Amino acid sequence: MNLDLPTDKTYDESVKTEKKDKLVFAPETYQYTLYTLSEDELVNSPIEQFDKWFEEALKSDEPIPESVVFSTCSLPSGRVSSRYVLLKELDKRGFLIFSNWDTSKKEKDVETNKYASLTFLWKKFQRQVRVEGIVERLTYEESQEYYGVRPRGSKIGAWASPQSKVLKNREELDKIVAAKEKEFEGLTDDEIKCPPKWGGIRIVPLEVEFWQGRQSRLHDRLSYRRESIETDEWEVVRLAP
Numbered sequence: 001m002n003l004d005l006p007t008d009k010t011y012d013e014s015v016k017t018e019k020k021d022k023l024v025f026a027p028e029t030y031q032y033t034l035y036t037l038s039e040d041e042l043v044n045s046p047i048e049q050f051d052k053w054f055e056e057a058l059k060s061d062e063p064i065p066e067s068v069v070f071s072t073c074s075l076p077s078g079r080v081s082s083r084y085v086l087l088k089e090l091d092k093r094g095f096l097i098f099s100n101w102d103t104s105k106k107e108k109d110v111e112t113n114k115y116a117s118l119t120f121l122w123k124k125f126q127r128q129v130r131v132e133g134i135v136e137r138l139t140y141e142e143s144q145e146y147y148g149v150r151p152r153g154s155k156i157g158a159w160a161s162p163q164s165k166v167l168k169n170r171e172e173l174d175k176i177v178a179a180k181e182k183e184f185e186g187l188t189d190d191e192i193k194c195p196p197k198w199g200g201i202r203i204v205p206l207e208v209e210f211w212q213g214r215q216s217r218l219h220d221r222l223s224y225r226r227e228s229i230e231t232d233e234w235e236v237v238r239l240a241p
């Protein structure tokens with residue numbers, strides 16, 4: 001199967017040289033023609049539907065299908081920030097990601113605002129999934145379960161790095177890591193336990209949209225919605241592209 005995106009070949013190289021004020025102008029226009037998505041192929045819950053698409057992405061040569069843009073918003077400023085993270089677990093309740101909940105920007109945002117979103121892009125399938133929901137923190141024991149399977153270097157990194165703090169230079173980080181490695185020298189991998197401010201959160205969905213690219217931007221967009229995270233009653237709506 002040829003998964004290359006067909007393009008409309010609209011990009012004109014001369015634009016860049018002629019119009020120096022626009023460093024980028026109308027890069028190639030892609031056409032999305034591989035698949036369709038209809039109401040009758042959706043399964044009952046958005047989590048199961050996600051699992052179905054995710055499995056397909058995992059089995060393909062999609063690079064890092066579990067990479068996802070995690071967006072948060074700080075209140076009262078309303079300033080939004082996004083970053084890639086990795087989806088590490090999916091359960092019946094929601095989507096689990098792992099990070100530093102001490103010094104990171106996402107911690108500062110989540111502290112003030114429980115709403116967050118995840119955006120997946122699977123280019124090989126011309127698919128996007130958008131999740132909007134509410135952040136729940138995992139217990140220390142739940143975080144430890146995942147932390148336990150991380151390689152030693154990543155375990156030590158989680159202890160060492162004051163994520164998103166300003167460093168003087170690379171050497172400063174290397175020194176902190178070396179000190180932590182020394183501190184844990186006598187411990188086996190299993191004996192290195194999860195740092196207290198490191199771990200998982202679950203994004204419990206209120207809305208999950210499945211987007212399948214179609215020709216001429218007339219995409220299929222089917223969105224599961226519910227009133228609150230207390231109910232399992234999902235409504236599915238079709239959205240205009």
Ligand SMILES: Cc1cc2nc3c(=O)[nH]c(=O)nc-3n(C[C@H](O)[C@H](O)[C@H](O)COP(=O)(O)O)c2cc1C
Pocket residue numbers: 064067081082083084085086087097098099100104105106107163164
């Ligand atoms: C593909 C990819 C995956 C990443 N996965 C994670 C992750 O699972 N957890 C994490 O804390 N940071 C991850 N990062 C780094 C974050 O993007 C980000 O730099 C870091 O979490 C600090 O963000 P913050 O200060 O906005 O909270 C990843 C980056 C990339 C490019």
